[in-house]
Amino acid sequence: MNKMIIKKTISVLIASIFIFFTSCKKETKKDKISMETVVNEALEFSVQQSLKMAESLKDKPxxxxxxxxxxxxxxxxxxxxxxxxxxxxxxxxxxxxxxxxxxxxxxxxxxxxxxxxxxxxxxxxxxxxxxxxxxxxxxxxxDDTYKEAILNASKSLSTRFNTTTKAIKSWDSGGPNNIWQYPVIIDNMMNLELLMWSSEKFDDPNFKNIAITHANTTLKNHFRKDNSSYHVISYDTISGQAEFKHTAQGFNNESAWARGQAWGLYGYTLMYRFTKDPTYLKQAENIASFMVNHPNLPEDKIPFWDFNAPNIPDTYRDASAAAIMCSALLELSEYTNSNNSAAYLKTVETQIRTLSSPQYRNALGNNANFILKHGVGHLPANSEVDVPLTYADYYFVEALMRYKKLKEF
Structure with missing residues (x-):
């Protein structure tokens, strides 16, 4: 009798194990199909919404x-x-x-x-x-008719590089009482893609040298010990040394303005793509770790406008920071180790689902035909607060396309 009970128990256990693994397999397939559906539906919507946007400005050339x-x-x-x-x-x-x-x-x-x-x-x-x-x-x-403009733009950007500061000047002036001599903002890392691409395409090492020098100068001066970054570093034009460290669009000078962190993440990821310099990969991973593991990053992975905003959680989210971060993490996931990659993709999938939901995505034809809502441009100046932003749409669509290519659907 005991033997029969044991046999039945074993049979039940075997069946349970089989059902468990079968259901896990089905759930995995379901999750994959679900993400595929989310991404493709979001892209289909973006096509229709962007066509409406294009039509709306056809008579304003x-x-x-x-x-x-x-x-x-x-x-x-x-x-x-x-x-x-x-x-x-x-x-x-x-x-x-x-x-x-x-x-x-x-x-x-x-x-x-x-x-x-x-x-x-x-x-x-x-x-x-x-x-x-x-x-x-x-x-x-x-089409080569597009190529000449890229070359000319690279030449234009190169004129803003200074051999003393070893950086590309962002703005010609600014700061409290106009004290910035040579302001360089973290956003400038994004423009290095133009120079790196042009260096390869037009066989001009000067573009590459400028981009690498700028990236190294930014790495030296823009980042704090916790791998967060300042927004603006102003350099002394005689010594070339960093003179002021400010965060103009964040909560205060020592805070981590969310979109600024995303610009840095994206910028060092693209620099690794072009150079394969492990220093840039490590910096991208450091920034990613700061953002992904930050205690103030909400569960839906859409950052508050500043990681150190004083009234979290009762403050604005920034869909633009999320979209840039999402796109950057997708690329970085292909370069980093498997543990990092899994963590990044988990964050990415949550971000895509959240941004594709009615909470962050506009209805067709609504909100002046932008794709996303709830972006924050410059909160301290009360400029573009809790509104759609064209660059949020761009990086969201880029992220969707990168995910689609990564998963090959």
Whole structure:
């Protein structure tokens, strides 16, 4: 009798184990299908929403989408504003996804709206303006008519490099009482992609040398011991030494402004892509660790506008910081070790699900036809607070495309 009970017990255990592993396998497959559905649905929505945006400005040939006012009305900018290249870049990504000729038509038209900025030399944002637009256009079409603008933009950006400070100047002035002699912002790391790409494509080592020198100077001066970064470092133009360390768009000078951390994460990841220098990989991993493991990062992985904001959790989230972080972590996951990669992808999947939900994504035709809502531009100046931001849309769509390619669906 005892033997029969033992046999039955063993049979039940075997069956239970089989059901458990079978159900785990099914759940894994279900999760994969679910993420595939989330990503593809978000891309389909983005195509339709961005076509509406393109149509809305078809009779205003000198303007591009920027954000909304507090009443939800579209605010536009001319090509000279730093965000001008993001909407054309979004369209190029959506053409890559959809192969929709109407999307391609609009992508080309809006790219041409920023063509004059290839000659911009009075700020560092030429990288955002031209590489996001013309860079993606050339990547997808290999049309040489786009390539010349990228070369000219690289030359323009290079004029802002100084051999004494060993950095590319971001703005020509600024700071309290205009004290900044040579301000360099963490955002500037993003524009190094233009220089690194151009160095390879046009066989010009000067572009690469400038980018590497700038990245090394930023690594030396912008980061604190906990791997968070300042927003602005101003250099003395005679000694070349860091003179002021500020966080202009964050809570205070020693706080970790969320989008600034994301710019740094993305910037050192792309520098590793081009150079394979382990120093850059380690820095990207350090920044990722600071962000992913920060106690003030919410469970849905959408950062507050500043990791050290005093009224957390009763303060604004920043969808733009989340989208940039998400896209950067996706690329970094391909370079780092397996443990880091798994942690990054877990964060990424939560971010994509959250940003694709009604909590952060607009309904079709709503909110001036932007894809995402709840971005924060410059809270201390009460500028662009809790509104859609064109660069949030760009990096969100880029993240969706990177996830899609990574998972091969």
């Amino acid at each position: 000198n303007f591009l989408p920027k954000t909304t006012d507090r009443f939800g009305n579209l605010e536009t900018c001319e090509s000279k504003w730093w965000v001008s290249g993001f909407f054309p870049g979004t369209l190029w990504y959506l053409y890559e996804y959809s192969n929709n000729e109407e999307v391609k038509k609009w992508a080309h038209e809006y790219t041409l709206r920023v063509k004059d900025e290839q000659y911009t030399t009075d700020n560092h944002d030429v990288g955002f303006m031209i590489y996001c637009s013309f860079g993606n256009a050339y990547r997808l079409t290999k």
